[in-house]
Amino acid sequence: MKLVFTDLDGTLLDHDSYSFEAARPALDLLAARGIPVILASSKTEAEMRPIAEAIGISHPMIVENGAGVAGLESGDAAATEEETASPYKRLRALLRELPKELSAKFEGFGDWDVARVAQETGLPPASAERARKRRFSEPGRFAGTEDEKRAFIDLLEAEGFTAVQGGRFFTLMPQTSKAERMAQVVAHYQRGLVEPVRTVALGDAPNDLAMLEAADCGIIIANPAHKALPVTEREREGAILRSERSGPEGWNIMIHQLVATGFL
Numbered sequence: 572m573k574l575v576f577t578d579l580d581g582t583l584l585d586h587d588s589y590s591f592e593a594a595r596p597a598l599d600l601l602a603a604r605g606i607p608v609i610l611a612s613s614k615t616e617a618e619m620r621p622i623a624e625a626i627g628i629s630h631p632m633i634v635e636n637g638a639g640v641a642g643l644e645s646g647d648a649a650a651t652e653e654e655t656a657s658p659y660k661r662l663r664a665l666l667r668e669l670p671k672e673l674s675a676k677f678e679g680f681g682d683w684d685v686a687r688v689a690q691e692t693g694l695p696p697a698s699a700e701r702a703r704k705r706r707f708s709e710p711g712r713f714a715g716t717e718d719e720k721r722a723f724i725d726l727l728e729a730e731g732f733t734a735v736q737g738g739r740f741f742t743l744m745p746q747t748s749k750a751e752r753m754a755q756v757v758a759h760y761q762r763g764l765v766e767p768v769r770t771v772a773l774g775d776a777p778n779d780l781a782m783l784e785a786a787d788c789g790i791i792i793a794n795p796a797h798k799a800l801p802v803t804e805r806e807r808e809g810a811i812l813r814s815e816r817s818g819p820e821g822w823n824i825m826i827h828q829l830v831a832t833g834f835l
């Protein structure tokens with residue numbers, strides 16, 4: 572059994588147009604080979620459902636940067652609306668309680684109306700509205716210095732939260748990651764199998780790094796819109812590869828390459 576985990580913005584979706592069409596041949600190839608594609612994004616479940624539908628998949632999905640997973644019959648999927656809504660509410664309340672000199676430097680989707688989220692992201696208004704339907708995490712911008720940002724993260728961590736950089740935004744969230752949810756999804760597919768499930772993960776930003784390192788094969792998709800990810804030990808060992816092309820074009824080429832070499 573093989574699984575492909577993929578980030579969305581800047582990876583399967585074009586950084587600017589949010590289109591996955593250039594990856595359609597590789598998506599079709601994986602579908603024909605019975606290899607599930609597991610979406611793993613900082614997007615909300617409300618945003619990811621229509622994307623999964625457009626791709627034509629109904630596998631579990633890692634939502635809001637790993638703070639939640641949709642489509643697994645146990646665990647968080649069974650959490651009540653009250654439980655799933657509370658981390659976001661707690662985060663917004665925490666922002667009001669933190670020292671003003673730091674919290675005032677952060678602006679998130681909860682501070683912006685739909686039109687502003689559409690303007691900041693380049694998403695159409697209907698998608699921007701779905702991006703504001705948050706249950707766990709708050710993406711936004713931190714306008715302070717690196718030292719102030721570190722102090723802000725330390726305060727969040729003391730309260731059980733953390734923050735991570737995506738392709739565009741700096742996201743406040745519970746202390747978990749896409750990689751932790753990936754392990755949960757792998758365990759789900761592993762049940763009843765003898766051979767270990769083989770994993771590929773694709774991503775472009777710091778919030779993808781742990782997932783890329785946890786995979787049997789990690790693929791860094793080039794994204795000229797931000798600084799390249801650092802070279803890690805896993806990459807030196809040959810377990811992480813880099814695409815030359817960006818977004819869905821790079822995704823398409825790299826998946827075809829892994830199929831050609833027999834990895835997928």
Ligand SMILES: O=C(O)[C@@H](COP(=O)(O)O)O[C@H]1O[C@H](CO)[C@@H](O)[C@H](O)[C@H]1O
Binds near residue numbers: 580611739778
């Ligand atoms: O954190 C980010 O930089 C982006 C992209 O996250 P991923 O690369 O899909 O994990 O996610 C935020 O912005 C998106 C629009 O650009 C929204 O669709 C997401 O809801 C938001 O979390």
